Amino acid sequence: MNNVLLIDDEPIIVETTYNMLKRIEHLDLIVWKAHSAHEGLDIMRNNRIDILITDVRMPIMTGLELIKHVRKQWSRCKVIFLSGYSDYEYLQTALQHHAFDYLLKPVEDEKIVETVQRVIAEIDAELQMNDIMSQAETQLQKANYLLQKDFFEALFDGAPQSLDFITGELQSLHIPLEPNENVILMMGRVDRWPQHFPLKDKLLLQYAINNIVEEFLLEACRIVPVTDDRYLVWFIQHRTVEQSGDLYDIEEKRDPVRLQWYINELLEKIQHSVQQYLQLPVSFILSKPNVGWLHIHHAYKEMAEWMQRGIGLDEGIIWVEKAGDMLLQNGEQELLPKDIKRYINQLTNTLESGDKKEFNRTLADFIRITQKAVFLDFTLQMEIFAHLSAMYLSFINARKISRVIGGELDLTLLSNYNSFAHWSAFEDFCIRLSEALFSHTELEKRDQKKEIAEKVDAYIVKYINQNITLDQISKHFHLSPYYLSRLYHAEKGIPLSERMKLLKLTQAKELLLMEGKKIHEVALELGFYNVSYFGKFFKKNTGITPQEYKLNNT
Structure with missing residues (x-):
């Protein structure tokens, strides 16, 4: 587009x-x-x-x-x-x-x-595949970033660090970012890799994706790419004032909200280029515009959770985080040892994302470790049980499905630690409960994209007289025009532009049959400032002129 x-x-x-x-x-x-x-x-x-x-x-x-x-x-x-x-x-x-x-x-x-x-x-x-892959090959041969990767992974994991330590690491590792400025995080995900794709080729294409991102953003941004086990992540800051154009004043250049807007405007182009030249569907999430270095862990965790959840089609998502969009958990207290809390978070994330295989694997590991901890206090075991129970109940209550799930399993067992003779019995119950929840979540996702499509229809009908555009509709729903068009077409079986045209034709026919209504008045009400263009539009889609339609139906 x-x-x-x-x-x-x-x-x-x-x-x-x-x-x-x-x-x-x-x-x-x-x-x-x-x-x-x-x-x-x-x-x-x-x-x-x-x-x-x-x-x-x-x-x-x-x-x-x-x-x-x-x-x-x-x-x-x-x-x-x-x-x-x-x-x-x-x-x-x-x-x-x-x-x-x-x-x-x-x-x-x-x-x-x-x-x-x-x-x-x-x-x-302008973006030729050969040039992209050639650059990617060169980067792959020169890959020498393990120390940088360890540093960024420590930030993602929330390892205790001071700003002085971060400043020293940025300097010693020659990372071109300023420790005294906040950052914008951009997270990317390849939504679907081809089957039986070699690991080396995956790494090569990840470099190619980064080249495309830099091609669009490097003019206005300082960018440092990081690849973790599941996602591509970019640390982004303003370029220096001397390197930027002078369309805006200095204060506007340094405005992080403005920089976030600029990146968001180009994400659809980046997404389209990756699809066109690499044949890979990708999704992007853009963080708040003012993430501090000591809060990287929380921002990364929240973005990963949203990436796992997705919406509607589950591919080609572009999401820009604004204040209040994501749940902050910065104030949580460390009630459990670090490794136990990590398992609880992983289970919550995989349950929310619908990753049944990963959930069952993580749960089996967690239960096994808990069983092996022979010196684990009884009260701590009860606390682990309570956290797992609360995770399930919160998930159920947030979706208001207690009656549905309660009809399949006895949810009161989650309120009594002594309901289970041993941890293996509790694990079996958790697996059966999660199976029921995963099945329901899949149905919920299908309903979600249907709801978005219905709201789009209602919005078009409400503002049909204002000559609304696809760009206006997509901004109202906080989605990119390309993604909204795909979602709507997949749900309704008709392009969004075609739907808008049909609704406008229906409105035109109704207005033309109103007594005393002039054709030029109808054209203006429907956003046509040139009556002849209204006539061409009407005849092209009905086969007759507006005047002929009035005569044939009066």
């Missing part, structure tokens, strides 16, 4: 070109429009722009002046100039600014579409 910004000071050109591009569904575009360079810059500050179509001569700020600002915000943006002047000097200046094309007005719709198609082809071609 590519974002297109159209800028021209002639309203008729803006509206006709905007509506024409909106109708081209196969190009998968999100289209923005502006009537001046400054209005376009405002849009650009809050939205990623991949393709800019702009007039050359505009009042206050020309298209040639505008392109200088564009390069500082979105350096990969492709620019198409429109002009009513065939002046050689303008053409030469445009080429010096690396414009993709220079089109003379009036421009036929077909010419604009053909040019946009060529732009998209060039965008896709």
Whole structure:
């Protein structure tokens, strides 16, 4: 999906070109429009722009002046100039600014579409598979990061460390991050590896994924990649002010919320590139914008839990953490020895994520260790039993399924330690209980994506008269446009754009049959600022004009 910004000071050109591009569904575009360079810059500050179509001569700020600002915000943006002047000097200046094309007005719709198609082809071609894999091979041969890996894993595990110690490690290990600045964590997961995939090839493709991430983010960010047993993790900070562009003032450059927004705007592109060039589905989670070095462990744990849970389709997730999105457990007290608490956390995570095989393995290990601890106090055994019971009951109560599960198993056994003759009997009960919970969770996930699709339908109906876009809908539901489109299509069996079109047609038919309602009034109510485009839209999808429809049904 590519974002297109159209800028021209002639309203008729803006509206006709905007509506024409909106109708081209196969190009998968999100289209923005502006009537001046400054209005376009405002849009650009809050939205990623991949393709800019702009007039050359505009009042206050020309298209040639505008392109200088564009390069500082979105350096990969492709620019198409429109002009009513065939002046050689303008053409030469445009080429010096690396414009993709220079089109003379009036421009036929077909010419604009053909040019946009060529732009998209060039965008896709910029990341060539051979270059990515070649870079990955070089990195694999030079891999010498074991000490850095140990340092980051200690941060993830929550090993006691001071800020002075962290500062010393960053310096001695030549890690290009500042200890006096907070970080943003980005976690990535390959959702599905090909079957029987060699470990070496997995490592190679992990390097390739990192190359793609750096290709998009390195211009504005300092990035340090870390690979643990299950996830790809990136530590991210601002680049220095001297290395960044000057579209924003210094305070804005150092704003971590702004940096988080910038990364989020590019995640969909990163995800698409990994899928296109590596044929791997990936998910990403972006942490809060101000994670302190002494709280890395908590942020990592929370992100891993959300990655395990997922939503809906379970692939291609992009989730950006805001305040209150994730449950903080920083204040928990260490009631159990460290190894026992670790097992409790692992069991909770695998139960929440639906990983039945890993849950049963971890539970068997935990019970075996507990049984071997012959000097374990009786009261501590009771506490372990209570924590496991509470884990199950919390899971059941949070989902309000006590009546369903209670019909299969006697849940009162979880309230009495003496209900079980030995730990093996308790283990058997836990396995049967978790089996019932895993089965129910699978059904719950299916219902979840159905609920999201239903809410999208309700939102479209509510705002049908406001000419809403896919981008607006996706932002309302805090999901990327690409992911929301896939989720909706999988659930409803129809593309989201098609659903919006059908609802708009239904509304148009109802309004046209209202007594005294003029066709131009109907067009305006449905967000069509050009009556002729409304007529083309209606005829294309019904086979008759709005006037013919009124005559045939009155």
